[in-house]
Amino acid sequence: MGQRILTVNAGSSSVKFALYKTAETPECIARGQVQGIGSTPSFQFKSGGPKGSEPIDATDQGRALEVILDKITPLLDGQEVAGVGHRIVHGGPLRATPTELTDEVMADLATFNPLAPLHQPHNLSAVAAAQRAFPYALQIGCFDTAFHRNHPWENDIYAIPRKFYQQGIKRYGFHGLSYDYVSHQLIRERPDLHGKRIIICHLGSGASICAVNGGHSISSSMGFSPLDGIPMSTRSGHLDPGILLYLLETEGMTPQELTHMLYYESGLLGLSGISHDMQVLEASDAQGAKDAVEYFVYRVRREIGAMAATLSGIDALVFCGGIGENSPNIRQQIIERLGFLGILPDAEANAQNAREIAKGPTPVFVLPTDEEQVIADAVAKALAPAH
Missing domain, CATH: 3.30.420.40 (ATPase, nucleotide binding domain)
Incomplete structure (x- = not known):
């Protein structure tokens, strides 16, 4: 070996x-x-x-x-x-x-x-x-899409002519390796949550939220591409498709210009006009920075509520990713208005980046993700017959 x-x-x-x-x-x-x-x-x-x-x-x-x-x-x-x-x-x-x-x-x-x-x-x-x-x-x-491959049909399709679904235009979801690791790690640490309804927030340069039930992905905030859902460092997150039609028809933007704007000039960078880096924005007194942080927090909180509705409840909430693991301020702002889901923040534990950061009936965890371990495990499994 x-x-x-x-x-x-x-x-x-x-x-x-x-x-x-x-x-x-x-x-x-x-x-x-x-x-x-x-x-x-x-x-x-x-x-x-x-x-x-x-x-x-x-x-x-x-x-x-x-x-x-x-x-x-x-x-x-x-x-x-x-x-x-x-x-x-x-x-x-x-x-x-x-x-x-x-x-x-x-x-x-x-x-x-x-x-x-x-x-x-x-x-x-x-x-x-x-x-x-x-x-x-x-x-x-x-x-990254594999973890989401067995979504219920209604969480996979868009309300456009069905022929496009059959051609592969569907909600793929991303960050699957991270969700795979975190969902299994949570059960290793808390066996009592096996088979339960978990909402995982992967918050980093790329960001998404996933509803997991019984270890399986039920819904993801990301869809056909990694542009959908909550705002990211430079990606827009959810948009009314009418905006894109307007920019194409009225502003005369080309598809290439739209692509560049949505992937490289939007999100935290576009909102703040200052930086794509959440650490920079949190440290800034500029109004644009405050606006970007506030919008990010709002969209994450809104998506958590949507995922709770999808699961018909929530048994645990998990934060991971660069922002999720390292920003007590962002986590605090997100969870302090989730009391209706049984979440009561523990400000002291959160400030210390503790593993568990809430006091209420619904636990909230901070779990470092490890996509590399998931990949290594897969390679080891593929190599096993040769040994």
């Missing part, structure tokens, strides 16, 4: 990685990331390697992966990388399980690039780089 597993999570300006010892439950040796790709790229170990961040030369995700491979080579101890697991945002209408990334599968996944332009092309670019670096390793794709 001396072989290694590498996980790769490539975004628009970053590549996160983790290295594991191969086992039934893989053990993490090291993790870190390259960030700032396209501007001021840097490499950093989060664990398992030298501390501190160092500037590097990485113009794209492929070059970033080359740097990562160079940095982790001493940690391999002469062992081979037997499997590489990749987070892939969009798996399409059929893929509900981790899948070997053959040429045929890769070609099919590329057709979903327009549906997730911030992520999918970079995900696939990293796969190509890993295939070159480890030509004999098993390459496994784990899909």
